[in-house]
Amino acid sequence: MQDLDFDVLLSRVTKPARYTDGEWNAVHKDPAAARARFALIYPDTYEIGMSHLGLHILYHILNAHPDYLAERAFAPWPDMEDQLRSRGLPLMSLESRTPLRDFDALGITLPYELTYTNILNVLDLAGVPLRAAERGPDDPLIIGGGPGAVNPEPMADFFDAILVGEGEEAVLEIAHAVAAGDREKALADLAEIEGVYVPSRYEAGFTAPGPRGSVNPAGSAPAVIPRRFVSDLDAAPFPTKQIVPFLDTVHSRVTLEIMRGCGRGCRFCQAGAVYRPRRERSVGTLLRQAEEAVAATGYDEISLLAFTSVDYGPIDEVVSQLVARFADRGVGVAMPSLRVDAFSVSLASKIQEVRKTGLTFAPEAGTERLREVIRKQLTEDDLFAGAEAAFTAGWTRLKLYFMIGLPTETDEDVAAIGDLVRRLVGFGRGALGSRRGRLQIAVSVVAFVPKPHTPFQWTGQDPRDALQGKLQLLQQELRGRAIKLSWTDAGVSGLEAAISRGDRRVGRAIEEAWRMGAKFDSWGEHFDEERWQRAFARAKLEMADYANASLGFDEGLAWDHISCGPGKAALRREAERAFAREEV
Amino acid sequence: MRWISHLDLKRTLERALRRADLPLALTQGHNPHPKLSFGPPLPLGATGDAELLAVHLAEPVGPGEFSERLNAQLPAGVEVTDAWTLPGYKKKETFGDVDVAEYRVQVTGAVDAEDLQRRARQLLDRTELTVQRGGQRPERIVDLRPHILSLSLARSGSEEVELHMRLRTGSHGGARPQEVVALLDLEEDGRVVRYHRTGLYASVEAAAPGSRGVWRRWSRTRSQRERS
Numbered sequence: 001m002q003d004l005d006f007d008v009l010l011s012r013v014t015k016p017a018r019y020t021d022g023e024w025n026a027v028h029k030d031p032a033a034a035r036a037r038f039a040l041i042y043p044d045t046y047e048i049g050m051s052h053l054g055l056h057i058l059y060h061i062l063n064a065h066p067d068y069l070a071e072r073a074f075a076p077w078p079d080m081e082d083q084l085r086s087r088g089l090p091l092m093s094l095e096s097r098t099p100l101r102d103f104d105a106l107g108i109t110l111p112y113e114l115t116y117t118n119i120l121n122v123l124d125l126a127g128v129p130l131r132a133a134e135r136g137p138d139d140p141l142i143i144g145g146g147p148g149a150v151n152p153e154p155m156a157d158f159f160d161a162i163l164v165g166e167g168e169e170a171v172l173e174i175a176h177a178v179a180a181g182d183r184e185k186a187l188a189d190l191a192e193i194e195g196v197y198v199p200s201r202y203e204a205g206f207t208a209p210g211p212r213g214s215v216n217p218a219g220s221a222p223a224v225i226p227r228r229f230v231s232d233l234d235a236a237p238f239p240t241k242q243i244v245p246f247l248d249t250v251h252s253r254v255t256l257e258i259m260r261g262c263g264r265g266c267r268f269c270q271a272g273a274v275y276r277p278r279r280e281r282s283v284g285t286l287l288r289q290a291e292e293a294v295a296a297t298g299y300d301e302i303s304l305l306a307f308t309s310v311d312y313g314p315i316d317e318v319v320s321q322l323v324a325r326f327a328d329r330g331v332g333v334a335m336p337s338l339r340v341d342a343f344s345v346s347l348a349s350k351i352q353e354v355r356k357t358g359l360t361f362a363p364e365a366g367t368e369r370l371r372e373v374i375r376k377q378l379t380e381d382d383l384f385a386g387a388e389a390a391f392t393a394g395w396t397r398l399k400l401y402f403m404i405g406l407p408t409e410t411d412e413d414v415a416a417i418g419d420l421v422r423r424l425v426g427f428g429r430g431a432l433g434s435r436r437g438r439l440q441i442a443v444s445v446v447a448f449v450p451k452p453h454t455p456f457q458w459t460g461q462d463p464r465d466a467l468q469g470k471l472q473l474l475q476q477e478l479r480g481r482a483i484k485l486s487w488t489d490a491g492v493s494g495l496e497a498a499i500s501r502g503d504r505r506v507g508r509a510i511e512e513a514w515r516m517g518a519k520f521d522s523w524g525e526h527f528d529e530e531r532w533q534r535a536f537a538r539a540k541l542e543m544a545d546y547a548n549a550s551l552g553f554d555e556g557l558a559w560d561h562i563s564c565g566p567g568k569a570a571l572r573r574e575a576e577r578a579f580a581r582e583e584v
Numbered sequence: 585m586r587w588i589s590h591l592d593l594k595r596t597l598e599r600a601l602r603r604a605d606l607p608l609a610l611t612q613g614h615n616p617h618p619k620l621s622f623g624p625p626l627p628l629g630a631t632g633d634a635e636l637l638a639v640h641l642a643e644p645v646g647p648g649e650f651s652e653r654l655n656a657q658l659p660a661g662v663e664v665t666d667a668w669t670l671p672g673y674k675k676k677e678t679f680g681d682v683d684v685a686e687y688r689v690q691v692t693g694a695v696d697a698e699d700l701q702r703r704a705r706q707l708l709d710r711t712e713l714t715v716q717r718g719g720q721r722p723e724r725i726v727d728l729r730p731h732i733l734s735l736s737l738a739r740s741g742s743e744e745v746e747l748h749m750r751l752r753t754g755s756h757g758g759a760r761p762q763e764v765v766a767l768l769d770l771e772e773d774g775r776v777v778r779y780h781r782t783g784l785y786a787s788v789e790a791a792a793p794g795s796r797g798v799w800r801r802w803s804r805t806r807s808q809r810e811r812s
Binding site for chain 2 (some may be wrong): 007008010011016017020022023024109246247248294295296297298299300329330332357
């Protein structure tokens, strides 16, 4: 398309730089020389997608290979979508402004349930048939992957193939299959790759309402798809020439992944369950990557990424060394996930980001009893010791994460959150003395969402009214100048639960919702709960069967054909252990 | 490149300076950052070839070497076209005296040039040109006329015309080229308007009533360049 015409589009949208490419380290390869051309798509805005490390990793691996090419695309904001639709233009890649349907494959991230309508919107804007069954030899292969792949069923009808697990190694095997031949041959080859699920080769059976049933191979496909994982993180490819966006993205800094996985075993946590085992990068590798990445990007901040940075063995060493090397160059060190459960104040005071944003604690529940049920290994003593150290070191702001609606939770547990926070406020006032006026405790509350492959996958979410009641209780409990309460809408959590434990039928509801205009559902101003209820009704499904129903240990579940490590028997033992103490 | 904001451009230059490994002077404190000064922001969607950036260096680097090293690290669309040493650097005041900007505006699409010429003349003949400025709260009524120092039709063809304008800019008020184009009724569908800033100036003496004043071009003149 002509630059002049594209400029007209750009002049009419907010943040035109979302669509223009040309960032430092973006890669432009000759499409004629590529044996497989990929468009990597993150189904949210540019700013959010560019903050997703997985996209940078896959872009880097594919483009580093002489035979493959990868460009990028994101979900266009509604103003850009209007411009495209009103002019009959298809969605295009950033780098070469090629219509997406002209690529050999679209690699789409499944980041989170509430982005799924954006995926359908992207396919539609690309001019690609929504359902895999409707695609022909000229359509690109639609390949998914990412956190949502551990229960691929709600999106199974829309994808030709879905990679379950980590992509560093599998992506080149997938590219090889895409390059090998026509659509049929490629699908056959993809189905052979470990960890790749080709939904069209399976039949979904349903035994009862909700996610009860099973997915079975229709032919020779494997009965169980094992998730892929990288055994040696230290040797895994990592992009140090990271693309430097012009726009301020969520993470405008060098990102180093210090550790993958988490050894803590909190029973509600899906990421902790499916990214096992816990793997670390060595200090030497990280220091080398930091030097390369700062030189290649010019960022003034290095962010250390891990589920729980403080669990990284040599965390003190790596932070001290980075600070020592980069401080006089004006480059700081940040840790976005500094949960101070195993707190070290001397460590935190070295860290720039923490200075700005305050320290975060994640007790998750208000009572010791409930923390034991969910296996959150943080005692009240730990919390107060951490808070005392933080106040002594000069912090006046703390952030606390809690969940409501956890399995076995009672109103007493919810009220205990209020009690705990109030005691912390009293403690903080005493500890801060003359600076007590600056004390601020930010309390962030989300509803428990049962997730596949966790010990709590069988537990139904509290019904909406119950969650609402608990939230109101908390709002009464948590008043006062020093307390700032924020929460996630109960309707959003309900939908998250329904899709998270969804089966293939839930895909129909997602499609209905999209047809009724749903997109950017994770953006508060776009989420319409009533529309989703109508969408489920049109699909002849009850949202409650997926979100709120408790499932039996012996029932077949819609995601049983996906194996993420621990196995159903181990999950069941964990669940029984969680609930056993209740019976004592 | 025209589609990034002034803030984005600042960040882009800051990162390029760091990649170029130039000896940047840093501010003191917890969060040290380089000492940079910029000329007035370029409007979103506009390009420019006389933009200004002052960089405070911790140790001297020759202008030639500076340009070369920075250019090697700049994304396509941003380029150092000239560099020189500023004696007596004071961050805040570096470009504080810039108060006039010169634009070249290209309009592509069907335009009646004679009619445009007439409208431009009528505009200049007015003693007051009030417009409502949105985006600010409360919305303000601004008189643009004193800020339009010159406006001329430089080139006209059947499918493209080019306007040149000098507008007052800076903290004491000013006009935006888009506002002038809107007054001329040029932003119709089917036309593409492109803005390009060609010069930044500082008033040397205040404009007397009826005169256009005297300005100094901020980017170096050729004779200055040859002397150094």
